Amino acid sequence: MGLGGFLFEIAIAVLLVWLHARIATKAGFSPLWALTALVPPAYLVAAWFAAFIRWPKDDEAPADAAMDAPDEG
Secondary structure (H helix, E strand, O other), X not given: OOHHHHHHHHHHHHHHHHXXXXXXXXXXOOHHHHHHHXXXXXXXXXXXXXXXXXXXXXXXOOOOHHHHOOOOO
């Protein structure tokens, strides 16, 4: 494998971490969780953890919750 293959792997790793950081941020977590994507056993533990915990975004009321309220009158 030459330099081109190595640079391709680095580019894929950077893209993977960037995408995971965006997902973690939208879920309400620190983007540093994305670094677990670089270590397969850590990634499996992080994915398991994320699947079964209560997400910070779950506690927030939706922005359009007031529109769904029934009219009193």
